[in-house]
Amino acid sequence: MIKRYYLIFILMFLPGILLSHEMRPAYLHIKQVNETTYNVFWKIPRRGDMVIRLSPVFPQSESLTEIVMPKLMEGAMLYSYSLTTSNPLEGQDLIIDGLQKTMIDVLVNVDYLNGEKVSFMLKPDDPEKIIPGKMSTFLVIKNYTVLGVEHIWFGIDHLLFVLALIIITKGFKKIVKTITAFTIAHSITLSMAVLGFANLPGPPVEAVIALSIVFLAIEIVKNASGQETITSKKPWLVAFTFGLLHGFGFAGALAEVGLPQTDIPLALAFFNVGVELGQIAFVLVVLLVIRALSYKKNWPLIIKKIPAYAIGSIAAFWTIERIAGFWF
Template identity: 85%
Template sequence: MKNLFFLLITMILLPLHIAAHEMRPAYLHIKQVDENTYNVFWKIPRRGDMVLRLHPVFPESDNLRELTIPKVMEGAMLYSYSLTTQSPLEGQNLTIDGLQKTMIDVLVNVDYLNGEKVSFMLKPDEPEKVIPGRISTFQVIKSYTVLGVEHIWFGIDHLLFVLALIIITKGFKKIVKTITAFTIAHSITLSMAVLGFANLPGPPVEAVIALSIIFLAVEIVKNINGQETITSKKTWLVAFTFGLLHGFGFAGALAEVGLPQSDIPLALAFFNIGVEIGQIAFVVVVLAVIRGLALKKDWPVILKKVPAYAIGSIAAFWTIERIAGFWI
């Protein structure tokens, strides 16, 4: 049923650039400290020593003064500025110079002195917007739903894990049960981590997530060889167990962009909903491809194993890379 699909997936996976979470959004936090002064915190994604050349441009950018030296963070650079203006930022244009040349979004949070907080998104095809004085609940919902969808679609390791679950699970009902268990599990730990009830350090979590993909790749091979394992018997249980860990990975990504303090529950809920929308879309596409290409049944066993080897090899590279990153 899935044999031709196995070959297609292998062709997709082999040339895949073996990295994950490269496309996390940039984050701009503007905090008003008095009538004409704002603290500006600008976080840009980086990959190794490569940092995207993006710069926020304000109406009075000549008055933008660097407060501290740039701080190197895991997967990002953080810049701190002080902005002095002659007139309020509300109603003025904000531009991210260079954004149109990238594939990432920018989440902007503004905290006003009167307690008002606004959030909005800037995109490569829309690198400029008027800074609002207050923003609707709908805009918060829209911004964080989009963030959730983008995170799962650009989170290659999470998608690879879901793909492995689909390959190893037999039958549509069991696939639904398995994906539901994974969803419930990562929703639990995502919420607990963001709300401060539980926390795990990011680098070890990312390394173990890669190991979870290797585990599933090995289980796929055993399944093809006719061996019955705990994964083949109760895939939903394995999905739930590892899903708890993946939730901490989602929480780490959300922590990088931040949440509007006045709308934390709302933003968290719709980030999670966005993740699920993106995940469901991926599952639907994969199942459609499986059904559309399930034409030939008698493929050699070795060819059936190739996708598992490809998935496992990519995950093994991530594991080594992430463990090595503990000491870098």
């Protein structure tokens, strides 16, 4: 059974999971006010009181001055500047100072006075780019697909949920059905939230997502002891139900990054594609590891429960941390 072979995998990666936390991309929004002036909104991800030391640099510009005090937001710090330049911003260099020392990306959106909008990405190994004047469809597809893949890979809570589903689900066909149900569900609520048809506040959603992982961990322990549970009998139903909630979590991350206003459906579609590609890749890796460890047949009961205890402990810590964040 899958749960019998997962132990070594979870023990190999448990230290990384315990120390990891989702780090969302930084976001730079540049809005042209007149021929020589731009408003610049710079959002940097943070965890607790720690704010990453990053700053946008426009080498050919005359001044970049702060216009309001920095604003503390959930999971981020927002800075607002006024940028003055005697030459058009199009074609100028943009540098994110300090980016090469981090592991995060920066999504840049530029709104020109003539209505043209462009988006592009800066990465730690590519912290400098020339600001384009026009946005290609290919660039929108590429940027938001990459964002989707990165979000699922760095979203440790979402990955733990998927791992728990795999552990408790028996048989390849049933796993495919279960992961498909999870995909459909979070795609529905992600789209509805981004398009403004439904919304839930971020902190409670993140807390309940962590609680959903605790629930699955308990189900795994019961199942390992020989008890049939609703998850072991109908994992697709549990995956779909909680998947609706996880979709709001994905939407919160996408809202923080932003969407190009002229290409919202396209960007949303390929962000979702990126999430699914990242999720499929993760599931395949897990199944390959399980297959490689399939030589081991009979695990003791206590050993079979260790993955559930590990996953449940991490998720319980997140639940407490996120609920405490309501007040602190």
